[in-house]
Amino acid sequence: EKLEIDEALDVFEEIACRGLKPNEITCNTLVQGLCEARMLNKVKEILDGCGGENGGFVPDTCTFNTLMNAHCSDGNLDGVFKIFQKMSELKVHPDSATYSMLIRSFCEKGNFEKAEGLFRELYEKEILLHDAGCTPLVASYNPMFRYLTQSGKTEMAEKVFKQLLKRGRQDASAFKTIMMGHCREGTVKAAFEILVLMLRRDFVPDFETYESLIEGLLEKDEPILAHETLEKMLKSSHLPRTSIFHRTLARLVNKGCAHESFSMLMLMLEKKIRHNLNIATDTVNVLFKAGM
Numbered sequence: 001e002k003l004e005i006d007e008a009l010d011v012f013e014e015i016a017c018r019g020l021k022p023n024e025i026t027c028n029t030l031v032q033g034l035c036e037a038r039m040l041n042k043v044k045e046i047l048d049g050c051g052g053e054n055g056g057f058v059p060d061t062c063t064f065n066t067l068m069n070a071h072c073s074d075g076n077l078d079g080v081f082k083i084f085q086k087m088s089e090l091k092v093h094p095d096s097a098t099y100s101m102l103i104r105s106f107c108e109k110g111n112f113e114k115a116e117g118l119f120r121e122l123y124e125k126e127i128l129l130h131d132a133g134c135t136p137l138v139a140s141y142n143p144m145f146r147y148l149t150q151s152g153k154t155e156m157a158e159k160v161f162k163q164l165l166k167r168g169r170q171d172a173s174a175f176k177t178i179m180m181g182h183c184r185e186g187t188v189k190a191a192f193e194i195l196v197l198m199l200r201r202d203f204v205p206d207f208e209t210y211e212s213l214i215e216g217l218l219e220k221d222e223p224i225l226a227h228e229t230l231e232k233m234l235k236s237s238h239l240p241r242t243s244i245f246h247r248t249l250a251r252l253v254n255k256g257c258a259h260e261s262f263s264m265l266m267l268m269l270e271k272k273i274r275h276n277l278n279i280a281t282d283t284v285n286v287l288f289k290a291g292m
Contacts (some may be wrong), residue, residue: 031063035070040079043067059090065097077105096127096136107143116153119144119160128163138164138171145174149181157181158190165197172203179209183216191216192225199232207238214244223251227260231267245273253282258290 034043064087071079084102087094099122106115119141122128128136141160148157158178164170175198182191191213198205210233217226226248233240245268252261261283268275 027059028062028066031059032066035066038070040067040070040074059092061087061092061095061098064092065095065101068098068101072101072105077109077111080105094127095130096122099127100137100140103144104140107147112144112147112151115144116148119148120156123156123160123163126163128160128167136164136167136169138169138174142171142174142177145177145181149177149184152185154178154181154185154187154190158194170201170203172198175203176205176209179205180212183212186216186220188213188216188220188222189225192229195229195232199236204236205233210236210238211240211244214240214248218247218251221251221255223248223255224257224260227252227264230264234267234271239271242273245271246276246279249283250276250279253279253286256286256289258286258292261286262292 031043034040064083068080068083071077071083080102084094084098087098099118103115103118103122106112106118138161141164145157145161148154161174161178164174175194179191179194179198182188182194195205195209195213210229214226214229214233217223217229230240230244230248245264249261249264249268252264265280265283267273
C-alpha cells in the first residue's frame, strides 16, 4: 500500500513540475490515500503550497473534511482546528460535516464553550439549510443538544434542531432531549409543540417523556394541554399512573373546564381507573353548573 502511495505522489509531483494543474478528483483521491496511510505530514506539505498566485491546487471542502476526519481519528483536536482555520484562509466554505466533526471533537474533549460557539455559528450561517454538501446527521449533534438543554439553553438547541427537521433529518433521542430540556426550564408549551412534531413524524415518545411533560403542564396550570398529552400517551400504548389521572382531572375541575372534565371522567371509566371521591364529586358539580 505504501508503494502505491509513493507512486501516486511521484505522479502528482510530475504533474506539478510540468506546469499542469491536477483536477479536484485527482487531488482528493491522493489526500484520501495519504490520510488512510497516516501520512498526514505529506498532506500538510501539499496544503502549505495551496492557494498561491501560481494557480496551484486549491483544495475544496471534501479535501479538508477528509483531512479533518483523519485528525479526529487520531484525537488531534489542535490539528483539526488548524485545518478549519486553513479553510478560512483559502476561502473554502465549510459544510455541515465540517462543523459536526469540530463540534463532536470539542464535546469529546469537554470543551463545550468552544463547541457552543461553533454551534451558534452553524445556526447563524444556516449551514444546515444549504442544499449543497453532505446530508447532515442529527445524531452527530446529540452531545451538543444534551449539553445545551442541561445548561438552560434549550431554545438554542431547538433552533438548530428545527433546521435539521427542515432538511428532513430526524432522530427520536433528539426529540426527547429537546422536550425534556423545555420541561426543566418550564417552557412547557414549547415542549408540547415538539411532542406534536414528534408524533407527526411517527416517532413514539417513551413513558418518561410523556409523564414529565404532563407534570410540567400541570405545574404551569395548563390542564387542557395536560389532558391532550394524556390522551396522546394512551394512544401511544402507555398507561399513566393513577395519580396523573387524578391530578389532571382536579386541575380541569378547578379551572371550570366542563367538557374536558367530562372527557377525562369517561376516559377514566374506560380505562378502569379508580376514582377519588372528592374529585369525582367536584367534577359532577362542574358538569351540573355547565348544564351537562
